[in-house]
Amino acid sequence: MGTIRLYKRDRIDRVIRLDTNLINEVEGAFTDLTTKQVMMPPIMRIDVPQNNGEVDIKSAYIEGLDSFAVKLSSGFFDNPKRGLPSANGMMILLSAVTGEPLAIFADNGLLTDLRTAAAGAVAARSLSREDSRVAGVIGTGSQARYQIEALMNVRDIQKVYVYGRSIEKADQYKRDIESRFTIPVEVKQTAKEVVQGSDLVITTTPATDPVIHQDWIHPGLHITAMGSDAEHKQELDAKVLEAADLFVCDVVEQSLRLGELRSCANDQVRSSAIELGEITSERKNGRSDPNQITICDLTGTGAQDTAIARYVYQLLDTKEDEGHERS
Amino acid sequence: MGTIRLYKRDRIDRVIRLDTNLINEVEGAFTDLTTKQVMMPPIMRIDVPQNNGEVDIKSAYIEGLDSFAVKLSSGFFDNPKRGLPSANGMMILLSAVTGEPLAIFADNGLLTDLRTAAAGAVAARSLSREDSRVAGVIGTGSQARYQIEALMNVRDIQKVYVYGRSIEKADQYKRDIESRFTIPVEVKQTAKEVVQGSDLVITTTPATDPVIHQDWIHPGLHITAMGSDAEHKQELDAKVLEAADLFVCDVVEQSLRLGELRSCANDQVRSSAIELGEITSERKNGRSDPNQITICDLTGTGAQDTAIARYVYQLLDTKEDEGHERS
Structure with missing residues (x-):
C-alpha cells in the first residue's frame, strides 16, 4: 500500500501559484x-434541505x-449566519493504475477557485485580442480577483473596470487589486460602462437574469462568462450570443443544461457552438480577426479538477524534497 | 473551520469491533x-478500462x-498481479450542518466489510430461527469470515459448514475460523450438502450463475445472499425465491436492478418483496413461524456507510480521549 x-489549505497555498504553468496544465x-x-x-x-445545503461530486x-481526481464541493447557504463561508470542498487524488488513494487535498475550495481562474486565462489567450489592455469585471467576489490575477499572465492588462451591485464591495475590490498589482481599478456605476470601455469582460456573478445586453457590445470584444453553472442561472442575454461571431464553451452539453446556451433558443447559435478544447488542440480556430466578437462560457469540468490535483500533487512532492534539503 | x-486502517482497526453495538447501528x-x-x-x-479498474461512489x-458519509470503493482487477488486493476504498464524513469535511477514513475497505457483515447479522436476527445452531457458508473470502463473526453475536452457532470451489481455500477457511473461534468447521464437497445440513446459509460469492437450487432447501431455512451487487451476478435460482415464504432485501429497487430479484421474473415474488427496514422498524413481521423459509438479499446501501462512518468517528473520538489519559 x-x-x-492529507494536505490542508495553507500547505497547498504555499506551493501553488496562479501562473502560466498552472494555466498550461488547465489548457491541457x-x-x-x-x-x-x-x-x-x-x-x-446530495441535498441537505434541512440546512439549506448541497454537496456535488465530480470526477474525470x-x-x-x-491518476485522477474526485472532487467534493459543498454549498451550505446558512453558513454565513454562523460566520463560515458557504462554499467548502476537498479533492481526492486516486491512482488510475491501482485505485489506491494517493492524496487528499482539504483545500476548502482553493483548487477549484484556481482552476476556474486558470480556465478564464485559457479562454482569454485563445479568444481575446492579443492587444487587450482594459479588462472589465462584473462581480466583486473571490473569482473576480482570481480571474484578473490569471488574466495578467496572458494579456498585458493596463487598467481594470469593475461593477458590482454593492458599491462598498466594488470599492474593496479596487483597494485589493490596486494594493496587490500595479494596475489602476476604476469602479463603474453600471455594467454597461464596464462593457463599453473594455477590450475583454469577465462575468463572475450568481445572476439569474442577464447582466450584459446586446446593445452594449462592440467589435473586438471578448466576454468570458463563468458565473452560470446551474439550471436557474444566466449572465448573458440571448441576443448577446446571437450577436457574437464565435461562441465557445467548455462542454457544449453542460452549457446547454447549466450555462448560457440554456437561455438561447437560437438553433444557429446552438449548432455552431464549439468547445474550448477544439481551439487549444488546434482543430478549430479561435479569434481570427481583431474585430470579431467572441464569447466563452465556462461551467466547470472534472477534467480541470484532475489536472490541478495532479499538478499540485507533483508540486507538493517536489517542495517536500526541497524542504528536507533545507531542514 | x-x-x-485522516485515520488509516490500522488506527480504525484498533477501535472498531464487529459486536452488537455495531450491528445495532447498522440496524438503525x-x-x-x-x-x-x-x-x-x-x-x-468511473471506469478505468486501461487498467481493468472501476471506482464507485456512494452516499446517503x-x-x-x-453528518453523513461519502464512500469511494475501487476494484482494480489487475492488482493481484502486482501483489495488491483488488479492492480498496475510503470514506469521508461530512458535516450535514455546515458541509465541512470532518474525517477521512483511509480504511482500504475495512468499514465496508464490517458494515456488510453487520447487515448479515441484522438479517439473521430478524429472519433466522432463534434456535439456529448450524451455519452454512458458500464462499471462502473475507466476507465469509466476517459474516460468521457477526452472526455469532446474534445466534448461538455451534458448527459451520463451508463450501468453496477451491478446496485449499476452504481448508484455509476452516483453519482460520477454528483458530479464531471455538467452533468446528466442516468442509463440504458440494454446496448442496452445506444447504441441506444448515439452519441458516450465507452466500458470499461473486457468482454469475445460481449456487443454491430449489430442491436443496428445507423448512425453517434462512438464506442471506450478499454476493450479488451488479447486473451480471446471481446466487439464488429464481425457483428458490418462489419457494420461500418471505423474500426480504435491503432496497427493493436495488435488488431488482443488481440483486436476486433481477433474475426472478415471478410477479408474485417481486410484488411481495419487503425491505429489511420494514421489519426492523416493526412495520412488518419477520419470521413468524419456525418452519418458514426466509431469504434476505443484500446489495449494500449508502445508509450503512453513513451509519458506520458516524459510529467509528465517535469511537475514535472517545478512544483518543482515553489515549490522552494514558500517555
Missing part, C-alpha cells in the same frame, strides 16, 4: 477533453493518465 | 431507510443526522 497524505485538460477518451460521469448531488478519468 | 482528520440505518427521509443518489461510477444523507 502506498502512503496516503481542455485539449484532453477533445483529443482523448475521457470518463466524466454526471455530477452526483483521462485515458492514459496514471 | 473544524479540524479534519435500515430502520432509517424505512422511517426517515433519506437522500441516496444513484451510485456514481439521513434526515436529521448531523
Whole structure:
C-alpha cells in the first residue's frame, strides 16, 4: 500500500501559484477533453434541505493518465449566519493504475477557485485580442480577483473596470487589486460602462437574469462568462450570443443544461457552438480577426479538477524534497 | 473551520469491533431507510478500462443526522498481479450542518466489510430461527469470515459448514475460523450438502450463475445472499425465491436492478418483496413461524456507510480521549 497524505489549505497555498504553468496544465485538460477518451460521469448531488445545503461530486478519468481526481464541493447557504463561508470542498487524488488513494487535498475550495481562474486565462489567450489592455469585471467576489490575477499572465492588462451591485464591495475590490498589482481599478456605476470601455469582460456573478445586453457590445470584444453553472442561472442575454461571431464553451452539453446556451433558443447559435478544447488542440480556430466578437462560457469540468490535483500533487512532492534539503 | 482528520486502517482497526453495538447501528440505518427521509443518489461510477479498474461512489444523507458519509470503493482487477488486493476504498464524513469535511477514513475497505457483515447479522436476527445452531457458508473470502463473526453475536452457532470451489481455500477457511473461534468447521464437497445440513446459509460469492437450487432447501431455512451487487451476478435460482415464504432485501429497487430479484421474473415474488427496514422498524413481521423459509438479499446501501462512518468517528473520538489519559 502506498502512503496516503492529507494536505490542508495553507500547505497547498504555499506551493501553488496562479501562473502560466498552472494555466498550461488547465489548457491541457481542455485539449484532453477533445483529443482523448475521457470518463466524466454526471455530477452526483446530495441535498441537505434541512440546512439549506448541497454537496456535488465530480470526477474525470483521462485515458492514459496514471491518476485522477474526485472532487467534493459543498454549498451550505446558512453558513454565513454562523460566520463560515458557504462554499467548502476537498479533492481526492486516486491512482488510475491501482485505485489506491494517493492524496487528499482539504483545500476548502482553493483548487477549484484556481482552476476556474486558470480556465478564464485559457479562454482569454485563445479568444481575446492579443492587444487587450482594459479588462472589465462584473462581480466583486473571490473569482473576480482570481480571474484578473490569471488574466495578467496572458494579456498585458493596463487598467481594470469593475461593477458590482454593492458599491462598498466594488470599492474593496479596487483597494485589493490596486494594493496587490500595479494596475489602476476604476469602479463603474453600471455594467454597461464596464462593457463599453473594455477590450475583454469577465462575468463572475450568481445572476439569474442577464447582466450584459446586446446593445452594449462592440467589435473586438471578448466576454468570458463563468458565473452560470446551474439550471436557474444566466449572465448573458440571448441576443448577446446571437450577436457574437464565435461562441465557445467548455462542454457544449453542460452549457446547454447549466450555462448560457440554456437561455438561447437560437438553433444557429446552438449548432455552431464549439468547445474550448477544439481551439487549444488546434482543430478549430479561435479569434481570427481583431474585430470579431467572441464569447466563452465556462461551467466547470472534472477534467480541470484532475489536472490541478495532479499538478499540485507533483508540486507538493517536489517542495517536500526541497524542504528536507533545507531542514 | 473544524479540524479534519485522516485515520488509516490500522488506527480504525484498533477501535472498531464487529459486536452488537455495531450491528445495532447498522440496524438503525435500515430502520432509517424505512422511517426517515433519506437522500441516496444513484451510485456514481468511473471506469478505468486501461487498467481493468472501476471506482464507485456512494452516499446517503439521513434526515436529521448531523453528518453523513461519502464512500469511494475501487476494484482494480489487475492488482493481484502486482501483489495488491483488488479492492480498496475510503470514506469521508461530512458535516450535514455546515458541509465541512470532518474525517477521512483511509480504511482500504475495512468499514465496508464490517458494515456488510453487520447487515448479515441484522438479517439473521430478524429472519433466522432463534434456535439456529448450524451455519452454512458458500464462499471462502473475507466476507465469509466476517459474516460468521457477526452472526455469532446474534445466534448461538455451534458448527459451520463451508463450501468453496477451491478446496485449499476452504481448508484455509476452516483453519482460520477454528483458530479464531471455538467452533468446528466442516468442509463440504458440494454446496448442496452445506444447504441441506444448515439452519441458516450465507452466500458470499461473486457468482454469475445460481449456487443454491430449489430442491436443496428445507423448512425453517434462512438464506442471506450478499454476493450479488451488479447486473451480471446471481446466487439464488429464481425457483428458490418462489419457494420461500418471505423474500426480504435491503432496497427493493436495488435488488431488482443488481440483486436476486433481477433474475426472478415471478410477479408474485417481486410484488411481495419487503425491505429489511420494514421489519426492523416493526412495520412488518419477520419470521413468524419456525418452519418458514426466509431469504434476505443484500446489495449494500449508502445508509450503512453513513451509519458506520458516524459510529467509528465517535469511537475514535472517545478512544483518543482515553489515549490522552494514558500517555
